[in-house]
Amino acid sequence: MTTPKVFIVIGPAGSGKTTVAQRTAREHGAAYLDKDRVSGRFVEFALTVTGHDPTDRESNDYYRDNLLPLEYETLMDVAGINLRLGRSVVLDAPFGAYFGEAGYITRAAEDFHWAPAEITVIRVRVPQDVLRARLTRRGLERDQWKLSHWDDYWSVYGSLECAWSGVRFLDFNNESPLLAAGEI
Template identity: 30%
Template structure:
């Protein structure tokens, strides 16, 4: 089995940018939750008569959160036998589950290296505005509710801490 890296963090913390850089450096397959399932989730939400850009409501989480993550892990496992893999997704509920690294090890068939990507909330808000993604509209429209409901704590399991708030965007590791 090749090496596997799992990158997590809050929306707009810099997960995708960091994951692309890491995958390029390792010559790894990049599996980003937004890229892997974004179009399917949008289509399903539309067919259900829901906001196609919603990624935060209880309806989205009930219908899509687990299947999107399961698809990421299935595709990762299928590729790990012949290539290193970088998995990128928020995984916010998993931050407080001490057993999650062992669950991943069992699921993936290898011991993944876990990366937590972080930056302060003002920078995350600015990044959301600048990227102009439809999935961020509701967050920005009611920033205070989004901010108070967002996780800022670090995961309980051992991880590589990546601060993407540095001016040079080099994704410093601590």
């Protein structure tokens, strides 16, 4: 059996993570795990029943302190199950809350019993003006806070650098409007 691979596709909302992640999953015959698909409905429900705006996660302390860790733990657990089965995985999520923790991936691999795997982090890069235009064009409710607080959003999420150790980094410049629109 060949060693499974882990591809972690990171970048801000609207950068084209999903397009890049799905293409990577197809090319490598890997399981595609999107954080929002894995746990998004549960998170929206939990935010709603606790009286929070289900579309605002950037400025919501309740979400960041209680739900965000569960989302990522669930994603890493599902990845671990696939890796133990010998299946490569592609993780599609921003991961920004964990960029500053150098040992985050190593710890997650231990905590969720990942089989030995090659780990590649694909950083999807896009200029600020392109990102803002994409978020505006796609018109999703979950992007409204970002757009109405653009300077605050970009000052935090536009400059985040991932400090993870034990991984290989690849940068992907995703300025192409065709790729962002999912037309390829």
